[in-house]
Amino acid sequence: MNCPRCRAPLRTEKHKGIEVDRCTQCQGMWLDHHELDELEDTVMDDDQIKGTMMFRFQGSDLSCPKCQAPMQWFRYRHYDLELDFCEAEHGFWLDKGEEKRVLEIMQQRLKDLKRSSSAEAEWDKFLSQVNTRSFMDKVKDLFRK
Ligand SMILES: [Zn+2]
């Protein structure tokens, strides 16, 4: 596969025990669609927390390194972080540093939840919403609307 951004070859490497494809030139990272879930699992293992993401999406200027179809991008949770993904579930593209931000955002969110007392009600709500659907299922829901 080649980098959707700069066309340099992607090299498979281990990132926190997960196999990812890293661009040898721009250091961007390609995650197969289940791998973003696994990356999140290295920080939080509670699907209820992961289920709180909000999406906004639109066409991306990148194309999927697997099928060459144009990708879409979405906003990761409520934060100012945009991820590109292939609608055919081939995966996600993270520019250099974005995967670090994903982890930072998740760690911050966990801290906020534990610290704030008003988060307790929110926490209960999470626990009551049993949610076993995958990350990609949630993305697909958006396209159904
Ligand atoms: Zn690149």
Ligand SMILES: [Zn+2]
């Ligand atoms: Zn694709």
